[in-house]
Amino acid sequence: MVARHDQTTDPRLQEDLLQARRGTAFFARKLNELTDADLDGASLLPGWTRRHIVAHVGYNARAIARLIEWAATGVETPMYSSPEARNHEIEFGATLSPIALRHLFDHSAVHLNVEWRDLSGDAWHNKVKTAQGRIVPAEETVWMRTREVWMHSVDLDNGASFSDIPVPVLERLVKDITGTWHARGTDTGLQVKVDGTGLAFGDAGATDPTVVTGPLPAVVEWAAGRGKAGVTATGPGAAEGAPAAPKWI
DSSP states (O other), rough: OSSSSOSSHHHHHHHHHHHHHHHHHHHHHHHHHTGGGGGGGGGTTTTTTTTHHHHHHHHHHHHHHHHHHHHHHOOOOOOOOOOHHHHHHHHHTTTOOOOHHHHHHHHHHHHHHHHHHHHHHHHGGGGEEEEOOOOTOOOOOOHHHHHHHHHHHHHHHHSGGGGGHHHHHHHHHHHHHHHHHHHTTTTTTEEEEESSOEEEOOTTOOSSEEEEOOOOOHHHHTTTSOOOOOOESTTTBBBTTTTOOOOOO
């Protein structure tokens, strides 16, 4: 009989899995608060309704589950056959009936959780490939899912905010986002500082930087391209308030 607990005994990975599961539960709660008619309403992402958000989160769970199957079996199982297939899947999912859309989220979340639960400790180190082409250990899929469920809970535009996201997740998000900027060289002349902490990111060598500051939830919201509320800016790029954040994903 398959065990009913995680096979991994790594305490850090167990904590990461807990954050992903808490995020999934939070998304489920915000989704269940919406009526079927509410699903037709706009989300916080331009061009996407709430239906698109739910479809995306559901199919994302299936895609990540394919990576875990890859890690478990050694048989290459990509997240998506192509970017076009991913986009088509989301557009199709957005047309499902409300009950089918809700079932998509519920069932895909359970499937992914079971795949995580049953993956052996050693297999978490097996390499898989993300949709962006990055080669990562299977344990990275937990973070991939964590950021999806927490951030898209806010994107449902149903009362959730970045302040609802746990501090460890917010801290990792800002490091992830600013690290991507740095790797692309798009943070030139830009510094980001979090109020009340020692967290600082961006172009540390800039002589006259644009400096964006604010509380951690507001900084992450801005960095993720979700709005400028709660952040302030100084320097040459701050004539009209905080500048738009560089592209992340």
